[in-house]
Structure formats: structure tokens, C-alpha cells
Amino acid sequence: MGWAIALHGGAGDISLSLPAERRLPREAALHHCLQIGVAALKAQKHPLDVVELVVRELENHPNFNAGKGSVLTSRGTVEMEACIMDGNSKKCGAVSGLTTVVNAISLARLVMDNTPHIYLGFDGAEAFAREQGVETVDSSHFITPENIERLKQAKEADRVQMDYTQPIQKDEKSESPTGNGDSQIGTVGCVAVDKNGNLATATSTGGFVNKMVGRIGDTPIIGAGTYANNLCAVSATGKGETIIRGTVARDVAALMEYKGLSLKEAAAHVVECNPRGDVGLVAVSARGEVTMPFNTTGMFRACATEDGYSEVGIWPSVQD
Amino acid sequence: MGGWAIAVHGGAGVDPNLPQERQEEAKKLLARCLDLGISALRSNLPAIDVVELVVRELETDPLFNSGRGSALTENGTVEMEASIMDGPKRRCGAVSGLTTVKNPISLARLVMEKSPHSYLAFSGAEEFARHQGVETVDNGYFITEENLGMLKLAREANSILFDYRIPAVGLESCSVGPPDDNLLAMNGLPISLYAPETVGCVVVDSQGRCAAATSTGGLMNKMAGRIGDSPLIGAGTYACDLCGVSCTGEGEAIIRGTLARDVAAVMEYKGLSLQEAVDFVVNERLDEGRAGLIAVSRNGEVACRFNTNAMFRGFATEDGFTEVGIWD
Numbered sequence: 001m002g003w004a005i006a007l008h009g010g011a012g013d014i015s016l017s018l019p020a021e022r023r024l025p026r027e028a029a030l031h032h033c034l035q036i037g038v039a040a041l042k043a044q045k046h047p048l049d050v051v052e053l054v055v056r057e058l059e060n061h062p063n064f065n066a067g068k069g070s071v072l073t074s075r076g077t078v079e080m081e082a083c084i085m086d087g088n089s090k091k092c093g094a095v096s097g098l099t100t101v102v103n104a105i106s107l108a109r110l111v112m113d114n115t116p117h118i119y120l121g122f123d124g125a126e127a128f129a130r131e132q133g134v135e136t137v138d139s140s141h142f143i144t145p146e147n148i149e150r151l152k153q154a155k156e157a158d159r160v161q162m163d164y165t166q167p168i169q170k171d172e173k174s175e176s177p178t179g180n181g182d183s184q185i186g187t188v189g190c191v192a193v194d195k196n197g198n199l200a201t202a203t204s205t206g207g208f209v210n211k212m213v214g215r216i217g218d219t220p221i222i223g224a225g226t227y228a229n230n231l232c233a234v235s236a237t238g239k240g241e242t243i244i245r246g247t248v249a250r251d252v253a254a255l256m257e258y259k260g261l262s263l264k265e266a267a268a269h270v271v272e273c274n275p276r277g278d279v280g281l282v283a284v285s286a287r288g289e290v291t292m293p294f295n296t297t298g299m300f301r302a303c304a305t306e307d308g309y310s311e312v313g314i315w316p317s318v319q320d
Numbered sequence: 321m322g323g324w325a326i327a328v329h330g331g332a333g334v335d336p337n338l339p340q341e342r343q344e345e346a347k348k349l350l351a352r353c354l355d356l357g358i359s360a361l362r363s364n365l366p367a368i369d370v371v372e373l374v375v376r377e378l379e380t381d382p383l384f385n386s387g388r389g390s391a392l393t394e395n396g397t398v399e400m401e402a403s404i405m406d407g408p409k410r411r412c413g414a415v416s417g418l419t420t421v422k423n424p425i426s427l428a429r430l431v432m433e434k435s436p437h438s439y440l441a442f443s444g445a446e447e448f449a450r451h452q453g454v455e456t457v458d459n460g461y462f463i464t465e466e467n468l469g470m471l472k473l474a475r476e477a478n479s480i481l482f483d484y485r486i487p488a489v490g491l492e493s494c495s496v497g498p499p500d501d502n503l504l505a506m507n508g509l510p511i512s513l514y515a516p517e518t519v520g521c522v523v524v525d526s527q528g529r530c531a532a533a534t535s536t537g538g539l540m541n542k543m544a545g546r547i548g549d550s551p552l553i554g555a556g557t558y559a560c561d562l563c564g565v566s567c568t569g570e571g572e573a574i575i576r577g578t579l580a581r582d583v584a585a586v587m588e589y590k591g592l593s594l595q596e597a598v599d600f601v602v603n604e605r606l607d608e609g610r611a612g613l614i615a616v617s618r619n620g621e622v623a624c625r626f627n628t629n630a631m632f633r634g635f636a637t638e639d640g641f642t643e644v645g646i647w648d
Contacts, residue, residue: 116507127545247553
């Protein structure tokens with residue numbers, strides 16, 4: 001037993017030929033966020049605080065699909081959503097449809113702590129944000145040139161892109177990226193456990209490129225993209241509609257609880273049972289174990305455990 | 321074993337002082353909905369169609385808390401939500417924050433079938449509704465005198481409490497029952513002001529296909545934008561190969577307990593029967609929360625359980641069993 005932490009920056013069809021100028025900043029961000037999380041755990045911060053602060057960091061980073069850098073709706077706007085859950089109490093908070101709140105995950109935490117509700121959406125959530133005095137900005141703050149380009153590509157292809165997809169190829173057999181090159185960004189999330197077995201999870205996202213205005217994905221749905229109880233904490237990423245139907249995050253815990261599977265077995269099973277290319281997740285157990293399975297081409301991820309193990313990766317590692 | 325089965329509900333957590341004529345009205349409505357469902361099943365309509373048409377009926381009648389007759393937000397408006405799930409491929413659709421759509425459950429079905437997504441909310445959902453040409457009305461249509469009255473009392477009682485296990489100050493002034501009933505509360509509201517959240521229907525058809533549908537106006541005096549369990553797949557609604565489930569009660573407790581999914585999960589992972597699963601989930605997965613649920617299995621069984629004082633419910637199975645009830 002001991003503390004453990006895992007975080008992700010999204011799963012999807014991340015090209016193996018991702019150019020260095022796209023890959024390195026993301027790897028650096030994963031390292032950085034991991035360090036922040038580890039330092040917080042070493043300083044005995046509660047996992048709920050740890051996951052919130054790591055996700056805030058990921059939201060602020062423009063290269064991930066959350067907060068600044070969120071993908072755009074079909075209207076070219078951002079609608080952000082997030083969710084946080086505490087394992088022991090199963091208290092949780094979720095928000096959707098945010099357009100001006102700098103850190104959606106912190107608003108989700110306030111819903112959990114300061115209201116009798118779990119989930120607030122859209123205008124009601126924005127009004128609550130103002131009431132709580134959280135930091136808000138003009139929504140143009142969140143929009144990046146890369147995402148404007150991504151939306152343009154998606155509209156041209158007239159299809160909805162996943163968190164992580166290749167740029168639309170004219171020649172489908174070609175592996176090389178097109179002009180812009182990079183549509184590789186995704187949901188962010190973090191799970192953590194301290195040495196006392198306290199567990200927490202947090203997930204945040206801008207959703208799908210070119211999504212319909214008002215579309216809600218798996219992230220804010222307890223049991224789908226986010227779940228924690230006294231056995232484990234899970235944050236999922238990938239195709240939202242699949243994760244909802246598959247109740248992915250809850251199923252990892254349910255397999256542990258009802259079938260006695262280990263964290264690794266449960267997580268691997270859930271990922272395998274969902275359509276290939278659709279799902280990835282990070283999870284930790286009360287016993288300090290960590291796992292990061294995915295059935296997509298890649299998943300931006302990082303983890304560390306108290307015994308000194310740490311890993312930062314994008315594609316499947318050699319031993320997988 | 322085998323054959324079709326249907327269950328409907330009109331919410332859990334009922335004012336013990338509910339006047340007799342209201343109780344009769346409720347039972348008549350439940351019976352009427354069962355009959356509608358039964359005719360549809362006998363005409364071989366698939367489960368997914370049956371749950372939708374039954375919930376439409378429940379939404380249209382102002383008696384229960386969904387569609388017309390929905391509970392009101394803190395602003396005196398109506399924000400409706402619903403979800404529907406089709407067992408065979410676990411297709412699902414959900415909507416939240418509807419203000420003009422006459423039948424939220426049908427919009428949820430359209431999200432499932434006519435959009436690339438599973439869940440649409442607020443203005444995006446309303447826009448989708450117009451695009452799809454569903455029937456819309458002014459928000460005032462959904463608001464009843466009675467609910468306006470309840471909202472006023474709820475505001476006066478200042479009664480959504482953060483810790484809803486503690487009876488509210490001033491509770492006594494708005495409850496009309498004998499002293500014990502002053503302590504009976506659901507989700508922070510005294511029971512006399514609580515509009516039992518949601519209506520729902522679960523069906524297994526004669527081919528063994530399960531489906532579930534849930535619809536609600538939500539919690540009386542809720543914050544604008546509050547989303548409860550009803551539109552959340554795995555919380556208020558779930559259907560798969562094995563079963564169909566619809567929940568009602570304290571939304572936040574149902575979400576934390578992922579109630580609907582857990583019924584199926586314990587059947588799948590622990591091999592429990594439908595009734596065992598339903599009992600287990602209500603007994604073990606609610607902690608201090610109060611809720612109820614109805615469920616059907618692919619084998620034509622029907623089950624129900626609630627840890628509230630009462631739940632408006634009705635069941636029927638192909639072998640002729642039918643029952644409508646309110647109290648324990």
C-alpha cells in the first residue's frame with residue numbers, strides 16, 4: 001500500500017508519426033502535471049484536492065481538450081463539462097455547458113460542496129459560477145487556432161470526430177498527416193489514492209469536435225466517464241456515446257466488487273469489451289495499484305506510485 | 321417464465337396524507353397506462369415503442385411529476401428531462417433542460433435515433449426539437465396551480481437543505497399531518513411539498529427484448545440547471561440484454577448508487593435473479609438515500625422495491641397477473 005496517481009490527456013487515434021513539435025509539449029505537460037500531483041500526495045493533500053489541482057493544470061494547458069484548448073461545437077463555440085467524485089463518501093459534482101468558467105473542474109467541486117445537488121448545466125451552472133465568484137473570462141479565451149482548424153476539417157469531412165482522430169485523409173491508406181497534421185487532443189482526467197486508501201477521480205473536457213450545441217458526453221455522467229468508491233477511482237476517455245452505453249467507469253468498480261477481479265483485470269476487461277478504438281481509462285485502487293488500459297491507437301497518460309515507479313506514455317508500451 | 325411483462329411508476333415518496341380521491345386518480349392513471357402498454361404488447365410492438373408510448377401518456381396527464389404537472393425550479397419555471405434505453409444493443413437517448421417540448425421522452429428517443437449523440441440539453445435540445453418538428457408549447461402549459469402553491473410553500477420553508485437528513489426548521493408550519501409526519505422528508509423537502517420525482521416504464525416484449533424509459537420535471541424548488549438521475553444512463557434508467565430498470569426517488573442518491581446499472585450488474589456478475597438484484601440494490605446501494613425502482617427481466621419477470629414510505633406503481637405480466645399500488 002502507498003499512494004498512487006494516474007492522469008490522462010485523452011485516448012484516440014493518435015498517429016504514430018505525430019510530429020515532435022506536437023508530441024513534445026504534451027509529454028512535457030504530462031510530466032509536469034504528474035510532478036504536481038506527486039508533490040501534493042507527498043505533502044499529504046487529500047486525493048480530492050490532488051485530482052482537482054492536476055485537472056486544473058491540464059485544463060489550463062492549451063494542448064489538451066479541456067478548459068483552454070477545448071474542441072469546438074458545430075457553432076464554433078466551447079461548451080465545457082467536468083466531474084469530480086470522492087471514493088469514500090461517493091459525494092460527487094458535475095457541470096456541463098460551461099462557456100466562461102476558467103476551471104470547470106473547480107466548479108464541479110463547488111456543486112458537490114456547496115449545493116444539495118450533484119449536477120448543474122448550462123445557464124444554471126454559469127449563474128452558479130457567478131454566485132460562487134469563480135474565475136470567468138470571455139469564452140474566446142478558450143478557443144485556440146488549432147481547434148478552429150480542427151472544426152473546419154471536421155465540417156469538411158462532415159463527420160463528428162472523436163477526442164482523438166487522425167486528420168481526415170483523402171487517401172485512407174496513407175499514414176502521413178495532412179497539412180495541419182494534428183487533431184490529436186482529448187479529454188483530461190486524474191485519479192489518485194493516498195496511503196490511507198482515500199480515493200478520488202476528476203475528469204474534464206470540451207467534448208467532441210463539431211458536436212451539436214447542447215451535446216453532453218460521458219465525462220459528467222457518474223458511472224460513465226467518472227466514478228470512485230472505496231475500492232477504486234476511474235477516469236475514462238474516448239468515444240463518449242460508447243462510454244455512456246458501457247457505463248465504463250462504474251463497470252471497473254463493479255467487476256472488482258461483484259466478481260472479485262483485481263483492478264488490472266477489471267479495467268482490462270472493461271476496455272476489451274468495448275468497441276476497439278473507442279475507450280481508454282486510468283484507474284487506481286485503494287491498495288495503491290495503478291492501471292492505464294486503452295483500446296485506441298494511443299492515450300496520453302502518466303502515472304506514479306509511492307514505491308518509485310513512474311511512467312509517461314502515448315502509445316502502448318513494449319510490455320503491453 | 322417467458323412472455324411479456326410491463327411495469328410503470330409515478331414516483332416514490334408519497335405524502336401519507338394524500339387525499340383519497342387523489343389516490344384513486346393515481347391508481348386509475350396507472351391502470352390506464354398499463355392497459356395501453358398491454359394492448360401494445362399484444363399487438364407485438366417492440367419493447368422500445370411500448371415504453372415510449374406509456375411514458376408519453378404519463379407525461380401528458382398532469383397528475384404526476386413529468387411533462388405537464390412537472391415540479392418547478394426555484395424560478396417558478398419547468399425544466400424537464402428524460403431518458404430511454406433499448407436493451408438489445410444498449411442504444412440510448414437522453415434530454416435535459418427542456419422548457420417547451422410537450423413529450424420529453426419522445427425527444428429522448430429522437431436523440432437516440434436521429435442524432436449522432438446520446439444526450440442533448442437545454443437550448444441545444446430545444447433547437448433539436450424544432451429541427452425534428454416535435455410538438456412544442458409555451459412553458460406555461462406545464463405549470464399547474466397546485467405546483468405553484470407547493471413551490472411557494474417550499475420557498476417559505478426554505479427547505480432544500482444541504483444535509484437533508486436533518487429535519488428543517490419551520491417544517492411543522494407547512495406540514496398538515498400529525499406530528500410524526502413533520503419529520504418525513506424527501507431530498508430536503510417536507511413530504512407534503514415533495515412532488516415524487518419521475519414517471520417511468522419498463523417492458524420486456526414477447527421476444528425477450530427489454531427497454532426502459534424515465535421522465536421527470538425534477539425536484540421541487542431545484543436550482544435552475546439542476547440535472548437529476550432521470551436522464552443519466554446507469555442512474556435512473558438502464559436496459560440491456562438481461563433487464564430494463566427505471567428508478568425514482570432522491571435523485572442524488574440514485575446517481576451516487578448508479579442504481580439502474582447496478583441491478584443489471586449484480587445479475588450479470590453475481591448471477592442474482594431479478595428480484596434478488598432489485599432487493600440487493602435498494603437495500604445496499606442507497607446508503608441513507610430514499611428511492612424505489614421497477615424492473616423487468618428478459619424472462620418475463622417483473623420486480624419492484626422501494627425504501628420510501630410508498631411508490632406509485634403498477635405491473636402486468638402475460639400470464640394474467642396485474643397489480644396497481646401505492647403504499648407498502
